[in-house]
Amino acid sequence: MTVTSESAVTTTAQPFEPASATIAIVTYNRSGLLTRLLTSITEMDPKPGHVVIVDNASTDDTTELVASFRERLGTELVYRRMETNTGGSGGFSEGMRVAYELGSEWIWLMDDDVEVLPDGLAKMGKWAPRFKSIQGRRYDYDGSEFYWQYKVAEALGIPIPFAPASFDESGYRPMNSGCFEGMFIHRDIVRQIGLPDPRFFIYWDDQTYGWLASRRTASVIVNEFVLRRTREIKQWDMGVRHMNASSNAYRYYIMRNRAYIKHYYRAQGVYKPLRFATGTALTFVKELVRLVFVERTVRGTSNLFRGLRDGRRIARDSSWTPMPPLEASAAPTPAEAPANEDQAAG
Numbered sequence: 041m042t043v044t045s046e047s048a049v050t051t052t053a054q055p056f057e058p059a060s061a062t063i064a065i066v067t068y069n070r071s072g073l074l075t076r077l078l079t080s081i082t083e084m085d086p087k088p089g090h091v092v093i094v095d096n097a098s099t100d101d102t103t104e105l106v107a108s109f110r111e112r113l114g115t116e117l118v119y120r121r122m123e124t125n126t127g128g129s130g131g132f133s134e135g136m137r138v139a140y141e142l143g144s145e146w147i148w149l150m151d152d153d154v155e156v157l158p159d160g161l162a163k164m165g166k167w168a169p170r171f172k173s174i175q176g177r178r179y180d181y182d183g184s185e186f187y188w189q190y191k192v193a194e195a196l197g198i199p200i201p202f203a204p205a206s207f208d209e210s211g212y213r214p215m216n217s218g219c220f221e222g223m224f225i226h227r228d229i230v231r232q233i234g235l236p237d238p239r240f241f242i243y244w245d246d247q248t249y250g251w252l253a254s255r256r257t258a259s260v261i262v263n264e265f266v267l268r269r270t271r272e273i274k275q276w277d278m279g280v281r282h283m284n285a286s287s288n289a290y291r292y293y294i295m296r297n298r299a300y301i302k303h304y305y306r307a308q309g310v311y312k313p314l315r316f317a318t319g320t321a322l323t324f325v326k327e328l329v330r331l332v333f334v335e336r337t338v339r340g341t342s343n344l345f346r347g348l349r350d351g352r353r354i355a356r357d358s359s360w361t362p363m364p365p366l367e368a369s370a371a372p373t374p375a376e377a378p379a380n381e382d383q384a385a386g
Contacts, residue, residue, distance in 0.1 A: 065284015
């Protein structure tokens with residue numbers, strides 16, 4: 041089922057109610073960045089009804105920091121500390137689950153390395169009567185406009201790096217992807233497609249989830265700046281676009297998790313072996329370029345090969361099933377992941 045036309049836009053007569061929204065944050069050992077995010081939430085007007093913080097077993101002072109904001113955040117704070125590091129995928133799955141079970145109509149996902157602009161929720165809420173899967177825009181660390189690859193070449197399973205960045209008078213562009221750094225999604229869509237899949241651990245999870253959402257509803261990126269990145273990342277300036285530095289853990293999961301995308305494509309009846317293999321090959325080449333031109337090294341290629349090897353095992357798993365739709369409540373499938381990123385990198 042694919043939704044692509046304007047006629048598929050979901051409209052509701054009810055105006056957006058800020059208290060019906062929950063911000064769900066995933067954090068891991070970055071209390072300094074989390075401080076900036078929580079401080080920005082205290083300055084929001086309006087504020088959401090809840091803020092859910094999923095702590096991926098941090099070993100710093102995150103627990104104490106969260107406690108210090110409980111009385112001054114200005115809205116109800118729910119803190120979930122995981123027993124192990126479940127990665128961004130496991131964290132967002134848990135955050136979505138908690139927000140859903142709180143009865144939230146809207147769930148706004150974000151990492152700990154952003155700040156919310158004071159009127160961010162109001163800007164997102166403006167689009168809520170028209171759409172049920174919405175992505176706002178972000179400023180980069182240096183204040184420039186951050187370009188996010190909002191379109192996926194479906195057959196290849198990879199983002200289109202040069203999709204148009206400008207907006208017309210409508211103020212939005214259709215998308216078939218998603219980013220957990222700012223995804224704003226209605227509970228009706230979460231109920232239909234289930235929770236984010238924690239088995240990814242990191243990478244491709246949000247693209248896959250956004251793609252699944254776009255097959256159920258008209259998904260859009262709107263010309264509204266609502267977040268600001270607070271962490272500087274090493275980049276290679278390509279003129280029109282930038283390429284960010286990565287890590288050995290990311291390189292491993294980038295390649296391994298292609299197998300999970302393959303499973304979801306098969307389940308949705310869109311898997312085309314040759315084209316998907318081409319997308320995997322292009323991904324591999326892109327990571328080699330990232331190593332050479334951004335990180336100025338060739339060390340780390342072994343993680344790409346390890347990811348491909350483990351991905352083949354996952355792809356052959358005939359017992360694999362997608363995340364189930366939600367009824368009254370649901371719990372995520374246990375994550376198949378190491379306890380922390382260092383172990384993942386190997």
